[in-house]
Amino acid sequence: MEIKANKSETFSNKAKFKVPFGTVSITDDAREMIDEAITTKWVTRGKYVQEFEERFAQLFGVKEAVAVSSGTDADAIACAVLYDFGAERGDEIIVPALTFVATGNAVLQAGFHPVFVDVNRETLNIDPQKIEEAITPRTRAIMPVHLMGKPAAMDEILMIAKKHKLHVIEDAAEAHGAEYKGKKIGSIGEMAALSLYAAHIITTIEGGIVITDNAQMADALRSLRNHGIEGKFQFKRIGFSAKMNEIEAAVGIGNIKIFDQILEKRRRNLLYLIEKFKQFEEHFITIKEESHEKIGPHAFSIIVREGANFKKDEFVQFIEDAGVDSRNLFYSIPTQCANYAFLGKKLGDFPEAEYCSDNGTHIGIHQDIELEDLDYVEQVVADFLQTKR
Numbered sequence: 001m002e003i004k005a006n007k008s009e010t011f012s013n014k015a016k017f018k019v020p021f022g023t024v025s026i027t028d029d030a031r032e033m034i035d036e037a038i039t040t041k042w043v044t045r046g047k048y049v050q051e052f053e054e055r056f057a058q059l060f061g062v063k064e065a066v067a068v069s070s071g072t073d074a075d076a077i078a079c080a081v082l083y084d085f086g087a088e089r090g091d092e093i094i095v096p097a098l099t100f101v102a103t104g105n106a107v108l109q110a111g112f113h114p115v116f117v118d119v120n121r122e123t124l125n126i127d128p129q130k131i132e133e134a135i136t137p138r139t140r141a142i143m144p145v146h147l148m149g150k151p152a153a154m155d156e157i158l159m160i161a162k163k164h165k166l167h168v169i170e171d172a173a174e175a176h177g178a179e180y181k182g183k184k185i186g187s188i189g190e191m192a193a194l195s196l197y198a199a200h201i202i203t204t205i206e207g208g209i210v211i212t213d214n215a216q217m218a219d220a221l222r223s224l225r226n227h228g229i230e231g232k233f234q235f236k237r238i239g240f241s242a243k244m245n246e247i248e249a250a251v252g253i254g255n256i257k258i259f260d261q262i263l264e265k266r267r268r269n270l271l272y273l274i275e276k277f278k279q280f281e282e283h284f285i286t287i288k289e290e291s292h293e294k295i296g297p298h299a300f301s302i303i304v305r306e307g308a309n310f311k312k313d314e315f316v317q318f319i320e321d322a323g324v325d326s327r328n329l330f331y332s333i334p335t336q337c338a339n340y341a342f343l344g345k346k347l348g349d350f351p352e353a354e355y356c357s358d359n360g361t362h363i364g365i366h367q368d369i370e371l372e373d374l375d376y377v378e379q380v381v382a383d384f385l386q387t388k389r
């Protein structure tokens with residue numbers, strides 16, 4: 001399956017890793033647009049950012065898309081929009097305990113207090129059964145994360161949000177192209193924030209985007225990404241400096257044009273590896289696709305099961321020595337990230353998230369990985385398990 005775009009230098013450190021974690025596809029027409037932007041010197045936000053936003057909104061089936069400089073900024077400005085809808089500084093936003101640290105950071109950067117809820121070990125996503133007990137009179141929103149591109153339990157989340165009159169902001173950073181009960185992830189909550197960082201399906205190298213059907217929210221988002229501007233050099237909101245530039249947008253337009261191919265190849269890789277790992281079922285919990293969903297594959301999670309006769313660290317060392325790049329399966333932010341000690345939580349408060357972090361890793365399944373690479377991964381895992389017999 002050949003995709004017409006270059007392979008990345010950033011991630012494809014072939015000297016070190018036979019199966020690298022991530023990749024970047026940069027198309028020829030992106031190069032042409034970049035050349036033009038540089039030649040005309042129109043490199044700050046202009047026609048390509050606008051075209052990227054229009055194409056992105058169309059792809060996700062939403063009315064509005066506001067491009068920003070990172071996924072973290074996308075999360076933060078989506079939260080900050082809530083000040084236009086009655087929220088006050090210090091109000092609470094519910095987020096999963098297990099996620100990339102950016103989710104928690106963004107809530108704080110926007111002036112809210114993150115309230116963490118444990119996840120489900122099998123889905124990696126926020127446990128809907130534990131959300132209601134975290135709601136207080138100051139809760140304003142739930143921000144589910146679709147970790148690894150696997151959709152969170154949106155029906156339950158929307159029901160709770162409706163009952164308690166809360167906003168729902170999807171952190172779809174890792175879930176481009178995912179579907180939940182026939183609906184596109186990113187189009188289910190009132191807003192969705194996506195990262196366009198290099199490892200993601202659609203990338204602008206660095207970048208992020210917020211999508212919504214709500215025009216009032218989109219206006220606030222546009223103001224917030226540009227210092228809170230409203231009118232000519234008037235500043236109405238506490239804003240961010242979070243603009244996307246033309247060069248990034250050009251890479252993104254190129255990616256949208258080959259989105260179907262990227263998604264198809266990543267999904268092929270995901271399903272192939274899920275099948276391969278069935279033989280290792282007694283040792284590992286891996287990401288699974290259920291009948292109501294379509295995963296938008298970010299990476300492949302592997303969690304060592306309780307009672308295994310080896311530790312995650314031994315396994316990771318073995319596969320990395322064999323050239324399979326990996327990343328830890330994040331952390332329980334409130335209890336395993338020292339910078340969150342101010343919350344006063346203690347180890348054991350988020351047992352599922354802590355288990356995933358202590359025992360989990362994730363590896364690449366991106367568009368530059370071929371089936372023979374995945375056969376190699378299978379062989380490496382089998383070799384490791386052989387050493388444990």
Ligand SMILES: Cc1ncc(COP(=O)(O)O)c(C=O)c1O
Pocket residue numbers: 070071072073075099100102103145171173174195196197207208
């Ligand atoms: C779940 C999640 N949220 C937010 C982010 C932040 O994105 P960025 O690195 O573009 O700031 C990431 C990054 O990959 C992420 O995985």
